[in-house]
Amino acid sequence: MSQDLLRLDLLVxxxxxxxxxxxxxxxxxxxxxxxxxxxxxxxxVVVVMAERGWR
Incomplete structure (x- = not known):
């Protein structure tokens, strides 16, 4: 499983x-x-995409 899926800053x-x-x-x-x-x-989703540069 990817580390990005287990990050607490997204899960919490x-x-x-x-x-x-x-x-x-x-x-x-x-x-x-x-x-x-x-x-x-x-x-x-829009905020996360904007923070990551629409990639």
């Missing part, structure tokens, strides 16, 4: 995001939870 924020989404989304419908998760994950 992802786990924190999941916990925060669960806590905030308790009152949301499943479609709203799914939409929030998708939008946030797309933003995370």
């Amino acid at each position: 924020p992802a786990l924190m995001y999941c916990a925060l989404l669960w806590w905030v989304g308790r009152g949301l419908s499943w479609t709203a939870k799914l939409a929030t998760a998708v939008v946030t994950l797309v933003l995370i």
Whole structure:
């Protein structure tokens, strides 16, 4: 397995995001939870790609 997949600087924020989404989304419908998760994950991917130089 690649070292990049085991880096804590990527794993910890992802786990924190999941916990925060669960806590905030308790009152949301499943479609709203799914939409929030998708939008946030797309933003995370864009930020990571920008930091790495769009490679």
